[in-house]
Amino acid sequence: MSLEVSGLTAGYDGEPVLHDIDLNIADGAIVAILGANGAGKTTLLRTLSGLIRPTAGRIVFNGAELTATSTRHRVSPRLRGRAGRAASVESRAHRGLAHVPEAGGVIAELTVDENLRLGGLWRKDRRDAAKAVAEVYGRFEPLAKRRSALGQQLSGGERQMLAIGRALVARPTMLLLDEPSLGLAPRITTQIMEMLRDLRDQQGLTVLLVEQNVRAALSIADEGIVIALGRVVARTSAADMLGDDAMRHAYLGF
Amino acid sequence: MDRFVFLTVDGLSHGAIFAAFALALVLIWRGTRVVNFAQGTMAVAAAYIAYSVTKATGSYWLGAVAAIVAGLVFGVVVERVVMRYVAHTAPLSAIVVALGLSLVIEAIIGIIYGVNYLPFPAPFSRTSYVVGGVPLISPYDIFVFICVIVVMVGIGLLFARTAIGLRMRAAAFAPETARLVGVNVSRVLTFGWALSSGVGALAGLLILPTSGPGLVPSAMDLVFISAFTAAVIGGLDSPPGAVVGGLGLGLVLSYTSGYIGSNVTELAVLALLAVVLLVRPGGLFASRQGRRV
Numbered sequence: 001m002s003l004e005v006s007g008l009t010a011g012y013d014g015e016p017v018l019h020d021i022d023l024n025i026a027d028g029a030i031v032a033i034l035g036a037n038g039a040g041k042t043t044l045l046r047t048l049s050g051l052i053r054p055t056a057g058r059i060v061f062n063g064a065e066l067t068a069t070s071t072r073h074r075v076s077p078r079l080r081g082r083a084g085r086a087a088s089v090e091s092r093a094h095r096g097l098a099h100v101p102e103a104g105g106v107i108a109e110l111t112v113d114e115n116l117r118l119g120g121l122w123r124k125d126r127r128d129a130a131k132a133v134a135e136v137y138g139r140f141e142p143l144a145k146r147r148s149a150l151g152q153q154l155s156g157g158e159r160q161m162l163a164i165g166r167a168l169v170a171r172p173t174m175l176l177l178d179e180p181s182l183g184l185a186p187r188i189t190t191q192i193m194e195m196l197r198d199l200r201d202q203q204g205l206t207v208l209l210v211e212q213n214v215r216a217a218l219s220i221a222d223e224g225i226v227i228a229l230g231r232v233v234a235r236t237s238a239a240d241m242l243g244d245d246a247m248r249h250a251y252l253g254f
Numbered sequence: 255m256d257r258f259v260f261l262t263v264d265g266l267s268h269g270a271i272f273a274a275f276a277l278a279l280v281l282i283w284r285g286t287r288v289v290n291f292a293q294g295t296m297a298v299a300a301a302y303i304a305y306s307v308t309k310a311t312g313s314y315w316l317g318a319v320a321a322i323v324a325g326l327v328f329g330v331v332v333e334r335v336v337m338r339y340v341a342h343t344a345p346l347s348a349i350v351v352a353l354g355l356s357l358v359i360e361a362i363i364g365i366i367y368g369v370n371y372l373p374f375p376a377p378f379s380r381t382s383y384v385v386g387g388v389p390l391i392s393p394y395d396i397f398v399f400i401c402v403i404v405v406m407v408g409i410g411l412l413f414a415r416t417a418i419g420l421r422m423r424a425a426a427f428a429p430e431t432a433r434l435v436g437v438n439v440s441r442v443l444t445f446g447w448a449l450s451s452g453v454g455a456l457a458g459l460l461i462l463p464t465s466g467p468g469l470v471p472s473a474m475d476l477v478f479i480s481a482f483t484a485a486v487i488g489g490l491d492s493p494p495g496a497v498v499g500g501l502g503l504g505l506v507l508s509y510t511s512g513y514i515g516s517n518v519t520e521l522a523v524l525a526l527l528a529v530v531l532l533v534r535p536g537g538l539f540a541s542r543q544g545r546r547v
Contacts, residue, residue, distance in 0.1 A: 050433075088433075090438050093433075093436035094436055098435075099434050107424055107427050107431060109427050110423065117417075117420065118432070121437065
């Protein structure tokens with residue numbers, strides 16, 4: 001079991017956005033997280049990666065405890081950040097959890113190459129880190145052509161590729177993606193979705209995909225989870241979600 | 255003509271000193287996006303350590319090493335104990351806290367060492383070589399120039415070529431994203447503070463033999479202001495900018511004091527700052543501005 005979440009409650013400035021979320025994500029699954037704007041999808045990803053501290057609930061990733069809001073479950077001291085008892089954001093990245101935020105988070109002032117290398121700096125195996133960067137260039141030809149371009153000079157599609165590539169350099173076991181298709185042409189969206197599926201097929205990568213582009217997400221997902229007002233309201237296989245008219249109308253709007 | 259040459263060289267030697275300190279400010283800005291307004295006082299504190307060590311051992315160089323190490327330690331302590339709790343709030347908070355810290359440090363130094371001027375001699379002769387009848391440059395000036403060039407090149411290489419430099423830039427530009435890709439931003443910021451404080455201590459060591467009657471708790475206050483001006487003129491992001499800004503400032507002060515009068519030098523500094531910022535708001539060497547993506 002890749003990710004187990006139970007009773008997760010989190011929000012901003014004391015205002016809870018997520019209420020009592022339970023999730024179980026298996027290794028190698030592609031799961032689409034769907035829902036309206038403001039439902040809490042981004043908040044969920046940010047809580048999983050550690051940017052937001054939950055007020056209640058447990059997150060266990062690859063068997064390691066990431067949060068400690070009760071005394072029964074302890075977070076390993078090696079993972080803990082400076083402030084608080086939860087695993088720090090960077091330690092989660094080191095354990096294989098890669099979060100690609102909304103709009104990618106490409107650092108505008110650094111070049112493509114620097115952005116990519118940054119993703120692998122924490123790794124002790126320098127040779128493999130360099131190899132991983134080379135693999136990303138092999139997978140994303142447009143990036144290979146623009147190694148010295150600054151982040152701000154890239155097109156939307158290139159930026160998204162760079163953001164995903166940078167996450168892959170760390171050789172993660174789980175990828176959290178926040179609306180990777182945002183602002184991208186349909187053709188590029190398809191390319192990216194296919195690439196994600198290939199990564200799962202070839203490397204067993206687990207993918208948690210928050211998307212507004214429901215069709216694109218469900219085209220590669222095994223399962224869809226619908227979130228509304230901070231709670232999980234539906235969870236079925238992608239096929240059922242697309243096939244069941246009532247469910248589609250109710251939750252997906254088409 | 256002789257006078258011009260003399261003023262030029264004099265201006266450049268003083269300018270090199272401002273440049274040294276401006277480099278420390280650029281370092282902290284690039285590494286942490288905070289300007290350390292306590293940089294001057296921290297450098298003075300390090301210089302007092304040099305004074306004590308030199309007095310105890312008789313060696314200037316041991317004192318210098320002790321000062322730089324002290325600078326590194328002060329940087330870590332200030333970041334860990336004070337700055338990390340304010341840096342992420344409004345930028346003004348960091349400035350106010352740093353100014354307060356300055357006052358505290360100066361007071362503590364005064365308590366320990368007293369407020370009389372203490373002698374702080376230079377390690378090389380300050381007598382200028384005479385070239386063609388004009389007193390030009392002294393061994394100490396050459397020493398200062400070399401130190402400044404080495405530090406400038408070192409900082410440039412650090413940021414452009416090393417892994418820690420890349421981490422520092424990422425942590426400064428986009429700390430949240432940096433954390434997501436595994437950079438320990440907290441540790442990187444501490445390192446940035448340590449390094450910049452070390453460079454500040456070095457700059458203090460270079461400056462103090464030339465400024466005023468000697469070492470006193472407030473010795474670096476005016477230098478800080480001039481160096482800050484130099485750094486802003488050059489563009490806070492740019493090490494070469496800091497050096498050009500420092501040298502330029504030194505020249506302006508020298509010419510103003512030599513040709514117009516020493517009572518308008520401060521005015522000249524402010525005028526220079528105003529002109530540069532009007533023409534190039536980002537500073538002379540402003541790097542390409544990035545948009546947040």
